[in-house]
Amino acid sequence: MTNISIIFHSRSGNIYQLVEKAAQTARAAGAEVRVRKVAELPDPMILDKQAYQDLATATADIPEAGLDDLVWADAIMIGTPVHYGLPAPQILNFFDHTGPVAIPGKLMNKAVSAFASGSMPHAGQQATILALHNAFCHWGSVIVSNGSAAAVLHQPGNGAPYGTGTISRHEANSVTDDNLGAIEYQTLRTLQVAGALKRGLEPEPGITLVSEERLRKFGLDI
Numbered sequence: 001m002t003n004i005s006i007i008f009h010s011r012s013g014n015i016y017q018l019v020e021k022a023a024q025t026a027r028a029a030g031a032e033v034r035v036r037k038v039a040e041l042p043d044p045m046i047l048d049k050q051a052y053q054d055l056a057t058a059t060a061d062i063p064e065a066g067l068d069d070l071v072w073a074d075a076i077m078i079g080t081p082v083h084y085g086l087p088a089p090q091i092l093n094f095f096d097h098t099g100p101v102a103i104p105g106k107l108m109n110k111a112v113s114a115f116a117s118g119s120m121p122h123a124g125q126q127a128t129i130l131a132l133h134n135a136f137c138h139w140g141s142v143i144v145s146n147g148s149a150a151a152v153l154h155q156p157g158n159g160a161p162y163g164t165g166t167i168s169r170h171e172a173n174s175v176t177d178d179n180l181g182a183i184e185y186q187t188l189r190t191l192q193v194a195g196a197l198k199r200g201l202e203p204e205p206g207i208t209l210v211s212e213e214r215l216r217k218f219g220l221d222i
């Protein structure tokens, strides 16, 4: 069984629509799924107050993400709105607090993948996903991109190789069927790589890092 944590921030529901599709896809694929929202920050900038309120109600029962949700997972997907070409500060705040598990290597070799929603085309979806990839490198995780092979990624309005990206045009809950197809594909790819890593990292002296001798040599506890 592969464990997947889907961790997100959303204000007007677009990212949450992708999260729901990712969770549904992962469950149908037989994974154990945790959906987690990151903690809110004081005084968030809200463009659509009604949508924000509706989403708060719809996600009230979703637990806040904690470090255990990262350590538990074989696969981690992170979803965020684009804010000035960057991940939302709520997501960055969550990353800021991952040191206690990231620095001792507890996130190494996990399959990680990111997706984003922005209001306009070419307005930072790709930059936001790549910014999260920077942080994944610090975790020592294995980045899963979408690549370019799947036909659904070639549809207008899909964010293609880096990870799923949507164009909301400031409309709440406005993801398209193509966006849902892209996140479905991204979820399955992330699970596929997580499963392969999990099996492949079983101790096999001589060819993996996970041998007693090499763990000692590099001072690793993983």
Ligand SMILES: Cc1cc2nc3c(=O)[nH]c(=O)nc-3n(C[C@H](O)[C@H](O)[C@H](O)COP(=O)(O)O)c2cc1C
Pocket: 009, 010, 011, 012, 013, 014, 015, 016, 045, 046, 047, 080, 081, 082, 083, 084, 085, 086, 117, 118, 119, 120, 121, 123, 124, 125, 167, 168, 169, 170, 171, 172, 173
């Ligand atoms: C402070 C702030 C900054 C934003 N900056 C960008 C931006 O740089 N590019 C963009 O396309 N959209 C930007 N947006 C719009 C959101 O990314 C967009 O509405 C997104 O679809 C919201 O996702 P959600 O519905 O999951 O909350 C910004 C929104 C806010 C509140």
